Amino acid sequence: MNYRITNRAASLAPSLTLAIDSKAKQMKAEGQDVVGFGAGEPDFDTPQHIKDACAKALADGFTKYTPAAGIPELRQAIADKHKRENGLTFKPSQIIVSCGGKHSCYNVILATCQEGDEVIIPAPYWLSYPEMVKLAGAKPVIIETTDATEFKVTPAQLRAVITPRTRLFVLNSPSNPTGSVYTPEETKALGDVCVETGVLIMSDEIYEHLLYDGATVKSVASFSPAHFEHTIIVHGFAKAWSMTGWRLGWCAAPEPIAKAIDAVQSHSTSNPTSFAQKGAVAALNGPQDHLPKWLAEFARRRTYAFTKLNAMPGVSCVNAKGAFYLFPKISGTGLKSTEFCAKLLETEKVAAVPGIAFGADDYIRLSYATSLANIEKGLERMERFCRSLQR
Numbered sequence: 010m011n012y013r014i015t016n017r018a019a020s021l022a023p024s025l026t027l028a029i030d031s032k033a034k035q036m037k038a039e040g041q042d043v044v045g046f047g048a049g050e051p052d053f054d055t056p057q058h059i060k061d062a063c064a065k066a067l068a069d070g071f072t073k074y075t076p077a078a079g080i081p082e083l084r085q086a087i088a089d090k091h092k093r094e095n096g097l098t099f100k101p102s103q104i105i106v107s108c109g110g111k112h113s114c115y116n117v118i119l120a121t122c123q124e125g126d127e128v129i130i131p132a133p134y135w136l137s138y139p140e141m142v143k144l145a146g147a148k149p150v151i152i153e154t155t156d157a158t159e160f161k162v163t164p165a166q167l168r169a170v171i172t173p174r175t176r177l178f179v180l181n182s183p184s185n186p187t188g189s190v191y192t193p194e195e196t197k198a199l200g201d202v203c204v205e206t207g208v209l210i211m212s213d214e215i216y217e218h219l220l221y222d223g224a225t226v227k228s229v230a231s232f233s234p235a236h237f238e239h240t241i242i243v244h245g246f247a248k249a250w251s252m253t254g255w256r257l258g259w260c261a262a263p264e265p266i267a268k269a270i271d272a273v274q275s276h277s278t279s280n281p282t283s284f285a286q287k288g289a290v291a292a293l294n295g296p297q298d299h300l301p302k303w304l305a306e307f308a309r310r311r312t313y314a315f316t317k318l319n320a321m322p323g324v325s326c327v328n329a330k331g332a333f334y335l336f337p338k339i340s341g342t343g344l345k346s347t348e349f350c351a352k353l354l355e356t357e358k359v360a361a362v363p364g365i366a367f368g369a370d371d372y373i374r375l376s377y378a379t380s381l382a383n384i385e386k387g388l389e390r391m392e393r394f395c396r397s398l399q400r
């Protein structure tokens with residue numbers, strides 16, 4: 010039998026972050042003492058009132074199909090969130106709830122990009138963006154950045170790669186994998202270039218609430234009506250409410266794009282899980298007092314890890330202002346990221362994600378969404394590993 014795989018599917022590599030996370034979990038299950046820095050999810054439990062709202066919905070029999078774009082109550086709660094926190098006015102019809110922020114990104118790209126289109130993605134990037142662009146038949150155009158600019162692109166760099174074929178610019182601030190955050194001024198300046206050239210912006214704001222050292226963010230949609238018209242916001246419940254397994258995210262888009270996404274979703278997944286959506290309503294409308302506690306804990310770990318990493322031979326790290334990742338440069342050890350991570354896992358049983366997965370082979374990604382005790386243990390081992398490479 011010839012199981013011909015389509016070019017579309019065959020061109021994809023499976024997600025390396027998910028692969029490393031499951032390898033580390035498997036080693037752990039075999040009884041090995043693995044320290045995992047691979048996780049792209051908070052280590053805190055979903056707040057109780059959110060779980061209660063979901064459990065109640067389930068007990069009440071809220072178990073049937075909902076509208077493909079989500080229940081009206083949730084779309085309204087999301088519109089209210091954007092009004093309250095971002096000063097943005099979306100009609101509920103502009104909000105589409107999907108099966109995770111990742112799904113929302115994919116829907117946006119499918120609805121806006123096709124053969125012949127180019128999508129500008131700054132590197133280091135979240136590893137799914139280029140693959141999604143390829144699935145849509147379009148071409149990723151990568152802008153390289155380094156730690157020297159805190160992994161940020163300038164308006165001039167953006168302008169230089171815009172062509173008549175450019176359809177979309179992907180902005181992710183705070184960033185996965187680097188944790189870097191564009192200031193409101195920098196965000197506006199990138200938005201200005203897109204407005205001027207008629208390029209749409211997909212603004213992935215899923216780490217909006219995870220900020221440190223007094224950093225602030227402002228949605229690129231919020232600077233003017235023109236910025237608003239050029240922006241599609243992607244967001245979700247995974248990070249700030251620790252709901253990764255719930256599979257719930259959303260996009261907030263200009264009406265015609267929202268309509269197209271609704272249609273795509275109605276023929277692919279249909280609605281996100283009914284009772285999970287009730288939990289999401291509670292997440293947005295309920296108390297947010299979990300967040301300062303989580304942020305204080307993340308900040309404590311980040312400071313420890315940042316200091317420790319910079320004391321390792323061959324390693325240097327800029328401090329992240331958001332999300333829960335550090336992205337140290339490891340090229341001073343003499344290794345590239347894949348070999349570094351493979352050897353680190355083999356010799357010291359520490360799991361980290363090679364930067365090559367994010368388009369940056371001189372770096373690795375460490376998630377500090379794990380206990381301080383784990384971080385101390387894991388970084389002690391990594392330090393020993395880096396020392397061993399010096400000899």
Ligand SMILES: *Cc1c(COP(=O)(O)O)cnc(C)c1O
Binds near residue numbers: 185215248253
């Ligand atoms: C985690 C994440 C998402 C969304 O994840 P879901 O689990 O699908 O909600 C989107 N963008 C970035 C950059 C992320 O890190």
